[in-house]
Amino acid sequence: MGDLQLLTDAQMRQFVTEGYVFLKADFADEFHVKLSETLDQVYKEEGNPGNNILPRIPDLAKVFDHPVISGALSSVLGEDYMMHPHRHGHFNRNAEAGGWHKDSYWGHYKMRNHHPWWAMIFYYPQEVTLDMGPTGIMPGTQCYQTRTFAENETQEERKATGRAGTFALVHYDIWHRANANIAGKDRYMLKFQFMRRLAPTKASWDHHEDADTWVNPESYTSPIYEHEVIWRDTWNWLLGKENDVTQSDASQEQLAGWLNELESEDKAIRVRAADQLGLSGNGSNEVINGLTQALNDAFEPVALNAAYGLARLGEAGIDQLLKALLDDSVHVSRAAAYGASSAGKATVKGLMHILDSNNVQAVGCAVFALGEMGEAATEAVPKLVELMHAQNEIVRRNAVEAIGLIGSASEPSVKGLELGIQDADDQVRFMAGMALTKMGSKAQNAIPVIAHALNDENRYVRATAVDALYSMNTDKAKDILLKFLRDSRWCASTTPNSTF
Structure with a gap:
């Protein structure tokens, strides 16, 4: 359908700060009308097709082939992104609003990726007005594990309204909800998930x-808490660059003011103060002590800014992050892990040392941080492979994901992923399958265990095994894959009312 229509720098800056971008593709109105009519028929006669919505309604494939949609996904996730096997049609005729939530990775205990490894597309095949229950998006919340706003705090909510064919591209971890549909009209939202295969270069x-060089977008407003230390880190990661740790020209008077503001009762003031202290690059004892204390702030945005700020302050800041990783509080440990990952290679040795700890929470956070560093943490792969024998399944889940994110296609890495795709825990097997898709033909020694996973009891493990074989692009992998796909062929026109 033509050349990709990539996002601009301005749109990418909005995505980094606010976690979403609205899109409009130039389909004819008739396309959306026909697709909506098909949805009505399928839902009425068969119910929600769930993960089978794409093969059941083949015209949907045209949506994701469109240069606006594929271009936006390529912009955020890289040109070799993958569609996740989970996709879902949301039908809303409910007069009550849904609850604010983040989508789940098989349970909300998993640490979320601040870097955009995952994204979602929300597609609206019919016009959506404010009274039809549009999806609500709380901008700037994609980095928060906790809900930082009250249930009824909706004044800054962005609502996905517009003509038929409106799309929202969102960071996977954005807080969102369905609004109340009081129009008496059916409203569909079709949700598809996508994954980045490789770290950006x-x-x-x-x-x-x-x-x-990162510049805060002119459009972002005060209700979005200031996180320039995080936005800079994400921007540089998307550019394939090391994090920018240049020192600002902040005066001693300014530093003292921000340190005082860390004690403010106003949480927005504390967030900004931690952000500015981190951006200062000033590694004095006063600044490091202030940010270290701010890691314990009960308001998550403050703790995150403190963690990313400490990562910019050299060895003394890194030492505080490594100590905080061992903290009894999961909130402190988790924030410290984000900061440690931002600090890069300088933290690898310290994180590897934590892997020997009996503190399962600390080990999980350290593994996460190593994975986020990508190739910079390659020397940690052998220890991560050892963790594939850990009794705790959460440790194994983190370890197998980290091996995939580091991206080393070494023999130990492949062996670790082979263990993972045969693990007793279905989430470990799923993550191993995803990790193997990143390695392509370099992991062809794992073909026998991947082929076995095509018959796994879990639908998502089977799906990632298909993607892993596809990514290998070898004759052996293709033969196995084609046989599996022929045996499991889906017919879009076979329904309860038309069985043959």
Whole structure:
């Protein structure tokens, strides 16, 4: 359908700060009308097709082939992104609003990726007005594990309204909800998930070199808490660059003011103070002590800014992050892990040391941080493979994901993923399958265990095994894959009313 229409620097800056971008593709109105009519028929006669919505309604494939949609996904996730096997049609005729939530990775205990490894598309095949229960998005909340706003705090909510064919591209971890549909009309929202296969090495959007340095977008407003330390880290990661740790020209008077503001009763003031202290790059004892104390702040945005700020303050800041990883509080340990991952290679040795701890929470956080570093943590792979024998399944889940994110296609890595795809825990097997898709033909020694996973009891393990074989692009993998796909062929026109 033509060349990809990549996002601009301005749109990418909005995605980094606010966690979403609204899109409009130039389909004819008739396309959405026909698709909506098919949805009505399928839902009425068969119910929600769930994960089978794409093969059941084949015209949906045209949506994700459109250069606006594929271009936006390529911009955020890289051109070799993958569609996740879970997809779902949301039908809303409910007069009550749904609850605010983040989508789940088989349970909300998993640490979330601040870097955009995952994204979702919300597609609306009919016009959506405010009274039809549009999806509500709380901008700027994609980095928060906790809900930082009250249930009824909706004044800054962005609602996905518009003509038929409106799309929302969102960070996987954005807080969102369904609004109340009081119009008496059916409203569909079709949700599809996508995954990045490889860490970025350069910009994958319509990027101009004069935009290499992060600048806060002019459009973002005060209700979005200030997280320039996080936004800079994400921007540089998307550009394939090391994090920017240049020191600002903040005066002693300014530093003292921000340190005092860390004690403010106003949480927005504390968030900004931690952000500014981190951006200062000033590694004085006073600043490091202030940010270390702020790691314990009960308001998550403050603790996150403190963690990313400490990562910019050299060895003394890193030492505090490594100590905080061992903290009894899961909130402190988790925030410290994000900071440690931002600090890069300088933290690898310290994180590897924590892997020997009996503190399961600390080990999990350290493993997460190593995975987020990608190739910089390659030396940790043998220890991560050892953790594939851990009794705790959460440790094994973190370890197998980290091996995939580090991306080393070494023999130990592949052996670790082979263990993972045969694990007793279905989430470990799923993550191992996803990790193997990143390695392509370099993991072809794992083909026998991947082939076995095609018959796994879990639907998502089977799906990632298909993707892993596809990514290998070898004759042996293709033969196994084609036989499986022929045997499991789906017919879109076979329904309860038309069985043959």
